Amino acid sequence: MFKKKGLMLLLAFCLVLVAAGCGTNSNESSSGSKETAGESGEQVTINFMHLWPEGVSAGQNKIVNQIIKAYQDEHTNVTIKQEVLDNEQYKNKLKVLSASNKLPDVGVTWAAGFLQPYVEGKLFTPVDDLLSGELNGKFVSGTTEAYAIDGKTYALPLEFNIAPVYYNKSLFEKYKLEIPQTYEELKAIAKTLSENGIAPIALGNKDRWTGSLWYMYLADRIAGQQTLSGAINGEGAFTDEGLLQAATEVQTLVDSNAFVKGFNGLSNEEAKSEFLNGKAAMYMMGTWELPNFTTNEDIPKEFRDSVGFFKFPKVEGGKGDINSWVGGPGVGLFVSENSAVKAEAKAFVEYFVTQWGEQAVTGAGVIPATKVDTSSMELPQLYIDLFNEMNQASSITLFADVQMQASAAETHLNMIQALFGKAVTPEKFSEEHDKAISEGK
Amino acid sequence: MDKVLSNKKIIALYVLPSLLLILAIVYIPIVLTAYYGLNEWNGIGAMTFVGLDNYLALFKDETFWNSAWHSLLLAVFSGMSLLLYLIVAMVLAARIKGAQLFRKIYLIPMLLSSVAIAQLWLKIYHPTNGVLNSILESLGFANPPAWLAESSLVLFALFIPILWQYAGFYILIYYAALKNIPASLEEAARIDGANALQIAWKIKLPLVMEVIKVTIVLAVVGSLKYFDLIFVMTDGGPNGASEVMASYMYHEAFRAYDFGYGSAIGFFLLVICLAVTWVIRKLTASKDTIQYS
Numbered sequence: 164m165f166k167k168k169g170l171m172l173l174l175a176f177c178l179v180l181v182a183a184g185c186g187t188n189s190n191e192s193s194s195g196s197k198e199t200a201g202e203s204g205e206q207v208t209i210n211f212m213h214l215w216p217e218g219v220s221a222g223q224n225k226i227v228n229q230i231i232k233a234y235q236d237e238h239t240n241v242t243i244k245q246e247v248l249d250n251e252q253y254k255n256k257l258k259v260l261s262a263s264n265k266l267p268d269v270g271v272t273w274a275a276g277f278l279q280p281y282v283e284g285k286l287f288t289p290v291d292d293l294l295s296g297e298l299n300g301k302f303v304s305g306t307t308e309a310y311a312i313d314g315k316t317y318a319l320p321l322e323f324n325i326a327p328v329y330y331n332k333s334l335f336e337k338y339k340l341e342i343p344q345t346y347e348e349l350k351a352i353a354k355t356l357s358e359n360g361i362a363p364i365a366l367g368n369k370d371r372w373t374g375s376l377w378y379m380y381l382a383d384r385i386a387g388q389q390t391l392s393g394a395i396n397g398e399g400a401f402t403d404e405g406l407l408q409a410a411t412e413v414q415t416l417v418d419s420n421a422f423v424k425g426f427n428g429l430s431n432e433e434a435k436s437e438f439l440n441g442k443a444a445m446y447m448m449g450t451w452e453l454p455n456f457t458t459n460e461d462i463p464k465e466f467r468d469s470v471g472f473f474k475f476p477k478v479e480g481g482k483g484d485i486n487s488w489v490g491g492p493g494v495g496l497f498v499s500e501n502s503a504v505k506a507e508a509k510a511f512v513e514y515f516v517t518q519w520g521e522q523a524v525t526g527a528g529v530i531p532a533t534k535v536d537t538s539s540m541e542l543p544q545l546y547i548d549l550f551n552e553m554n555q556a557s558s559i560t561l562f563a564d565v566q567m568q569a570s571a572a573e574t575h576l577n578m579i580q581a582l583f584g585k586a587v588t589p590e591k592f593s594e595e596h597d598k599a600i601s602e603g604k
Numbered sequence: 605m606d607k608v609l610s611n612k613k614i615i616a617l618y619v620l621p622s623l624l625l626i627l628a629i630v631y632i633p634i635v636l637t638a639y640y641g642l643n644e645w646n647g648i649g650a651m652t653f654v655g656l657d658n659y660l661a662l663f664k665d666e667t668f669w670n671s672a673w674h675s676l677l678l679a680v681f682s683g684m685s686l687l688l689y690l691i692v693a694m695v696l697a698a699r700i701k702g703a704q705l706f707r708k709i710y711l712i713p714m715l716l717s718s719v720a721i722a723q724l725w726l727k728i729y730h731p732t733n734g735v736l737n738s739i740l741e742s743l744g745f746a747n748p749p750a751w752l753a754e755s756s757l758v759l760f761a762l763f764i765p766i767l768w769q770y771a772g773f774y775i776l777i778y779y780a781a782l783k784n785i786p787a788s789l790e791e792a793a794r795i796d797g798a799n800a801l802q803i804a805w806k807i808k809l810p811l812v813m814e815v816i817k818v819t820i821v822l823a824v825v826g827s828l829k830y831f832d833l834i835f836v837m838t839d840g841g842p843n844g845a846s847e848v849m850a851s852y853m854y855h856e857a858f859r860a861y862d863f864g865y866g867s868a869i870g871f872f873l874l875v876i877c878l879a880v881t882w883v884i885r886k887l888t889a890s891k892d893t894i895q896y897s
Contacts, residue, residue, distance in 0.1 A: 255858060261648045280861055284649035362732075369752075369841055425731030425750025427842035428758070433730070442732070569646070569861035581843035586755065 205240065207507050210267040212246040214253040214494070222454060222527030229526075230518045234511060241507060261286055268502040269512055271494045272318050274309035275561060276568045281497075282312045288500040289315040293513050298533070301517070305559055306492045306532040319516045320532035322493030322523070324449040325553050326376050327472040329456065334361060334444045342471075346384065346412075346478040353421040356444050362423040364416075365443035367434030369427065371576035372564050374583045376447050377416070379489045379563055380475040381409035387482030388558045395566050397600045401593035405482065410589035412478075413582055427584045439466065447475075450549055451493060454528035457543035472549065486557040491565055492532055567600065574599035634874065641868035646861040658868035668869065671840075671847040672876075674759055678766065678848065679827035679880075685767045686774060686823055690816070693778030694804055707779060711772035718769070722836035725765040726752075752838055755845035762846055766833055770826075774819055781815040782808060817888045824884060825877045849873050 211231075215223035224247075231243045246267065248256055253271065260266050266286055272278055281287050294307060294316060303323055310318040330342075335352075338359060343349040353363035368374040382391045386405025393399030394406055401407075416422065423434060423443050431448075438446040439455070439462060455462055456470040477485050496515060498508045520533035525540055530550060537550060564572040578595050581587040587595070641658050643651040662668050692710070696703045713721060728735045731750035740748040751761040785808060793803050809816075831850035834840065840847035840855060847855075849869065857866025 258647050258858065280646045280648045284646075286648065369839060371841075423732075425753040428729075428731070428750055428752030428754075428838065433726075437732075569859070573855070573860040577843060580841055584753070584755065584842045586843045 206242065207240055207504050208242045208244055209269060209504055209508050209511055210244050210246065211511075212248070212253070212257075212267040212270040214248055214250050214271055216247045216249060219249065220527075223523070223529070226519065226522045226526045229522065230515055233518070234514055238510075241511070243511065264501060266499040266501065268499055268504055268508040269515075270497055270499070272310075272497045273494055273565060274318075274320070274492050275566045276572055277565065278310060278317055279312060279568060282317050286500055287317040287497045288502070288505060288509075289317055290319055290498060290509065290512065291316050293319060293509060297513060298516060301520070301533045303532055303534055303553075309492050309561055309565075310495050318495035318497040319512060320492040320495040321516065321519050322451065322529050323490070323532045323553070324451055324493055324530060325488040325490035325549070325556065325559060326380075326447055326449045327549060327552070328445055328447045328475060329438070329452070329470055329472050330445045331438070331441060331443075331466075331469055332471050333469040334441065342473045343476045345476050346381075346481075349476050350416070350419065350421070352444075353416070353419060357420045362437060362443040363421045363445060364423065365434040365438040365446040366422045366426040367429040367431035368422075368580055368583050369429055370431045371580050372562065373431050373434070373448075374413075374426075374579045375563055375576065376489055378409060378413055378579060378582070379560060380447075381412045381478070382406050383487055383489065383560060384475065384478040384483035384485075385409045385412070385481040388484070388487050388560055390482070392560055394596070395563055395600070397603070401596040401600075402590075403593075407589050407593055410582055410592050414585055414589070417583055417585065422583075427580060441466065449490065449493075450530050450553075453530070453543075453546055453549065457545055458528050470545065472545065474552070484557045486552075486555055488553070488556050488559045489562065490553075490559045491561040493529075495532075568603065570602070571596075571599040634871075637867045637874075638871045639867075640864055641871050643864045644862075645864045647857070647863040648861075651864070654864070658865050659872070661865065662868055662872055667844055667847065668849075668852060670844060671849050671852040674846065675828050675830065675848045675850075677759065678763060678830055679824045681763050682767065682770070682823040682827040683820060685771075686816070686819055689771055689774040690778050690812075692771075693775045693782055694808060696775070697779055697782035698800075707776070710775045713769045714772040714776075716769075718832040719836055721765055721769055722833050725833075726837055729761060753842055755842055758838060758842065758846045762834055762837060765837075766827075766830065769833065770823075774823070777815060777819060778812065781812040785811050813890075817884075820888065821881055821884050824880055828877050828880065829873060849876075 213227060214220075215227055217224045227245070231245070235241060235243060257266070257270065257272075261281060261284065264286075272281065272287070278287070294302075298319070302320065306320040306323050307316050310316050310320060334356070335341075338355055338361075340352050340355065341348075343352055356363040366373055366377070379391065382405070385408050386403055390399055390403055390405055394401045394403060423429065423437050426434065434443070435446065435448070435452075435455075437443040456467055459467070474485050474488075477483065496512045498505060498512055502508050516533060520531040520535050523529050523531045524535055524537060524542070528543075528546060530546075530553065537547065542550075563575055566572075567575055574595060578587065578592050582589070582592045640651075642653060642655060644654045644657070645651040696707055716724075727733075729737075729751040731737060731753065734751075736751070737748040749757055752758050789807055789811075790803055793807055798806070829850050830848055831854070834846055834848055835851055835854070838846045840851045850873065853866050853869040853873065856862045856869060
């Protein structure tokens, strides 16, 4: 008899637990929306999802917390609830939340092709009103445009990046090498280094977009910026002679052992460590790597002091300009269309972007998308030099995989890896691109 | 107690929660996946019903068939390696010195997370600093391959850690099954003059046959839907040389924003797994199980 009772009790307990589990969940979400429905003065909660976890992006994480704290102090009725995820997890979660229409009030997004499905699904709200307000004219030109679709801007950019070639000065000195002015010189440098047992260029092409940078620069310098962007947005074609030649040059570089061994199986992080260890002499990467070469204490000072950069050299007979860069805005902030606290969320975004500008420079060493007066700040020389280069840029071509729509971007990245691995001919490489872009999804 | 368990209403009450759970987290998603496969959908906006287009496209998709072939290869390798595991288990189950220790050593990879294993093997396979290539170089191979970057090698380079990862699991299953055989049978056979090989072949093998059948299904189906180590170590690359069905599904759904197509791959994968399980069951079916008592 006791046993029976006990079993029934246990069962009842389990059922209560299950019911309670459901209950708290629904309570939480409903109370959340009630709070956020509020008129001004009432308690407001803004959900903010971002991708700067403390472990991976310590600098950015600190700044985010500072800004949030300051904002909450100024607006005592506002609570900002953070959800922090790693890059890849963040992208996946964003998609899952979109499918069930439960986006956070404020979140992080990428530009152009990444943005498009979200805008088409009416999930992000236009933030043009913010651009004409306090932030008017504060953005570096070309940054907000990357977040605009059909004349409306859907997110405010936080960072802006260009990709230089970093090089190890002490290795260059050791082998009496000069910064290359032409592509031929670059090839000669690669040859010298490789003959001396030093890997010329660190490249982690498992990540694919890393190889894309090299192709983009070659395409830019040989065929010119206009031809390249034309091909990417579908007005031109990748079968253009100059672009074909760029693809051929990629394979020439591979053949001359210009890249670190096994690059197609190495991740960007692994390749980077080859450069950081002084085993590879050059490394092309976005300016988001700057902190590693300037202020990051985990990397020996001796190494940081020996890092310089150069612009991708001119190709003789090519149409490109040496001041033309490959780059683009990093991430930006969006406000969810279905947010119950849209006005408050927008106010927070405006505040965040303004604050981010200065703090990101000094605190994290990243280049912000807003104009910042750096003259009064004490900054590493490498940082200032690149900052100035960016202001003198004649054109900036957005990273191809960011610019293209998701499916075409995937084809592009796969083809890049195949091209570097010599699994496709330049002709096939170009044809596949045109096919994917014309399908337009 | 007996009364409680014979009351049909009570039984239903007990079963219902787990039945509902299974329905909600297994069967309904399967039906939904099949349905998504009938749509063109980027995962965010509206779905467009396209009928069987995605499923038909699968049959013409070269990358899909390549990845299916890679999955099949992995399944065959896993299946064959079971024999090796069985031999190891037999040796361990025989009273050898240090069997306890070895059993634990074999089980360790099973306890590590896949990502940790992937990182470990990435270090081993590193083209210049890796342990493997350092050993090869010191043995006089001037230019050892970059294992994970060569299209022709990458798949087999991946199979080794995968088989290594699961070795302990299968060895443990076999070990437990072998230990279940009454010692009296072996002793009787030995008295009758059977040698170790005969005992293994004629007594132990038939008695663990049922377990072997289960492990074959586990290994083959597990291989067909294998994902994690490959995803971390190569992400299906270089240029698709190590793409398997599950990683291709992930890439189509989450990278190329083609949830409809991704779902179609997922559903097809399920169908293949069910079919393979059925075939293995048919092939290994025996009318009566052998029992010595």
